[in-house]
Amino acid sequence: MSSSSAVPAAKPPIRDALVAAAFRLFLERGYEQTTVDDIVGLAGVGRRSFFRYFPSKEDVVFPDHERCLADMTAFLAASGAEHEPVRRVCDAARLVLRMYAENPTFSVQRYRLTRQVPGLRAYELSVVWRYERALAEYLRERYAGRPDGTLRADVIAAAVVAAHNNALRSWLRSDGEDDAGAAVDHALRYVQVTYGRPADTPAAPGRTGPAPASGQPEGPEDVVILVSRRDAPLWRLVQELETALGRT
């Protein structure tokens, strides 16, 4: 994971205190009933301190998304031609999971809050959209010049985000009890099997380690996919299979 120079190395304690005060009040009296004045009062700082860290009350609910978006952008920018694109965006999505899994109690509390307050739901959708755009922009660059490159990029980015969020929501609904990493690995594997290059796709269920890098010899468990029109002659299909399997 790359770090961005725009992101401070350590969180200032005031910022943490504001988040803690805000969540204590949101849980006690509700989000709508809590004002910024209430939050700064409990945290023992002035109003201006609040707005130095958070543009609005909504932003204090999602204090780490900007950092995570910056990390994701830096991670994708640090990619090379040796990275299989679908695997790379799956790994980028895991940065989001890591942020949630770092603090399960906070993540579960926020999940419940977000489901109760429509304004927070809308805010969250705009954050999810920014993650999806970051993944899509990266894929669009990697697929530039390919037929349907932008279509493929947009669809895969959406599939990655949907798979990630399916697993993340299951984990949040389990009150953070389940294994978040395993659930997200499983969900992202589904996308990788669908869209990734066979050599970069973990094929065996339960295998969570890194897939072989592109260019390395493929293992026996790698998946071969042959797509053909029904009216293609059988000899032609066998020829394609032999080539794909490296047995010619």
Add this chain to the structure above:
Amino acid sequence: MSSSSAVPAAKPPIRDALVAAAFRLFLERGYEQTTVDDIVGLAGVGRRSFFRYFPSKEDVVFPDHERCLADMTAFLAASGAEHEPVRRVCDAARLVLRMYAENPTFSVQRYRLTRQVPGLRAYELSVVWRYERALAEYLRERYAGRPDGTLRADVIAAAVVAAHNNALRSWLRSDGEDDAGAAVDHALRYVQVTYGRPADTPAAPGRTGPAPASGQPEGPEDVVILVSRRDAPLWRLVQELETALGRT
């Protein structure tokens, strides 16, 4: 396309007049600079009339989405076991395209407006989310009891929405000049080829007519997909191919 009894058959003229007045003012002086009072003044009706039709100023920008969501929900609810699920959600997505294509000038104006006003962008994201949830809920029901049923449902719904929106945005950026239907057909075919059952997937490029219904004999253009582990013996793959092609 089914119609819902909750949706009035004909649009009241006052509602149309409010939309027309609102867009004239949005384009002349900008969205933020236009008040509801300005809109009702130009339309020649009272403030209460406005709020009878639209909960807020944002809603007048998207006057047809509620109807379209109701149509989509009714369309999906009217589905039977004979409908291949992926094809069905692609057809449901086409209802959204139809709404945009009914009035290209209005759709292009709104697209430009939405890109300029962050609040409208957020509103649009929440509408897109509701379409995606409608598709996902339908697929979750169809895939109930299957392993990874909800994961598959969420990912396919997201892929359908992303493909639809990729084509829709291209069309809007062409100022409504391109063939919206052909672009969306092409984009949705990509999703159908990826996730649909071969027998329900239009395989030949340019073919926009209905695919053969499930259970009908497959045509020569249907796609055959063979997935195999790399270490499988070739004779086994040929056997599978022969079975799939119906040549045994």
